[in-house]
Amino acid sequence: MTLESQIRAPSATPVDDAVLPFEVSALDVRGRLTKMGPALDEILTKHDYPAPVGKLLGEAIVLTTLLGSTLKFDGRFILQTQTDGPVSLIVVDFHAPDRLRAYARFDASRLEAGQDSAALLGLGHLAMTIDQGADMSRYQGLVALEGGNLEDAAHEYFLRSEQIPTRVRLAVGEEFRGGGGGPKHRWRGGGMLMQFLPKAPERARQPDLHPGDAPEGAVVHEIPDDDAWAESRALFGTIEDVELIDPDLSGERLLFRLFHERGVRVFSTQVMHARCSCSRDAVAGMLASFDPKDRAEMVENGKVVVTCEFCSSVYEFTPDEAGVVPATEQGASDN
Numbered sequence: 001m002t003l004e005s006q007i008r009a010p011s012a013t014p015v016d017d018a019v020l021p022f023e024v025s026a027l028d029v030r031g032r033l034t035k036m037g038p039a040l041d042e043i044l045t046k047h048d049y050p051a052p053v054g055k056l057l058g059e060a061i062v063l064t065t066l067l068g069s070t071l072k073f074d075g076r077f078i079l080q081t082q083t084d085g086p087v088s089l090i091v092v093d094f095h096a097p098d099r100l101r102a103y104a105r106f107d108a109s110r111l112e113a114g115q116d117s118a119a120l121l122g123l124g125h126l127a128m129t130i131d132q133g134a135d136m137s138r139y140q141g142l143v144a145l146e147g148g149n150l151e152d153a154a155h156e157y158f159l160r161s162e163q164i165p166t167r168v169r170l171a172v173g174e175e176f177r178g179g180g181g182g183p184k185h186r187w188r189g190g191g192m193l194m195q196f197l198p199k200a201p202e203r204a205r206q207p208d209l210h211p212g213d214a215p216e217g218a219v220v221h222e223i224p225d226d227d228a229w230a231e232s233r234a235l236f237g238t239i240e241d242v243e244l245i246d247p248d249l250s251g252e253r254l255l256f257r258l259f260h261e262r263g264v265r266v267f268s269t270q271v272m273h274a275r276c277s278c279s280r281d282a283v284a285g286m287l288a289s290f291d292p293k294d295r296a297e298m299v300e301n302g303k304v305v306v307t308c309e310f311c312s313s314v315y316e317f318t319p320d321e322a323g324v325v326p327a328t329e330q331g332a333s334d335n
Contacts, residue, residue, distance in 0.1 A: 085122025
């Protein structure tokens, strides 16, 4: 196959809920682009989140999609934040190769108009966990959340843990369209991750981390900026939110807008799905792991009801099905 036969015009057909890997050889950068529609909307609309909370959780889902889709094995990538902000907990669970689920906990009384993602998060930490299965060890990276947003946290993670020059861009918005039956609302999101991966490793070196409490006058390590990476960052910085969430702009055309002068190569897309892993059998197994007294306290109106935090599915069990020991038998066993 000749080089000319591989060159084609960028597809004008948008593909939602998919990750599009790409490479710009002339700039030594590789990355992934995602545009999310129905899958993101399904996850967010399963809960009655206020718009700012939904947007923040959507950003976490987009970030998890970009990072989790790099897994080359049948495992899980879990992104979790725990903070002191109005949104105290976010969990996004990506099960390779293509399953997503997520939820957030928030304090409605602390939500205020005009709060951005950083204000909603507050202070705390972000954990990214790679679970390779029952017989394999887990890997976890922690990043402090110190008043920044999820993009800031991702940049800090790659600087400290991976030491790979990286840029991340996230965008989530609400779309309203008219039509029969009144205006229709749906969530859309998009994101892009770009990394500088030159063949010569010294070109990818980054300045040392801040020396902290080093003596006054200590020389801070400086490394000249690589021209290719500087150009890549400049092009990346022109991306606008509307381009990432526009349902009529394909990922290929967006990449062509950014890198057509340098030449960009795209690879096969990886489709994503909103799919929870909960089931009646799994919930029953969870109940069986509880202490008998705890199971007994869960009985209300003659049944045990469990709601999945991820997808809001409701599972009902009779006391017998839940393994609840009658009070008389439980008292006898305690004696």
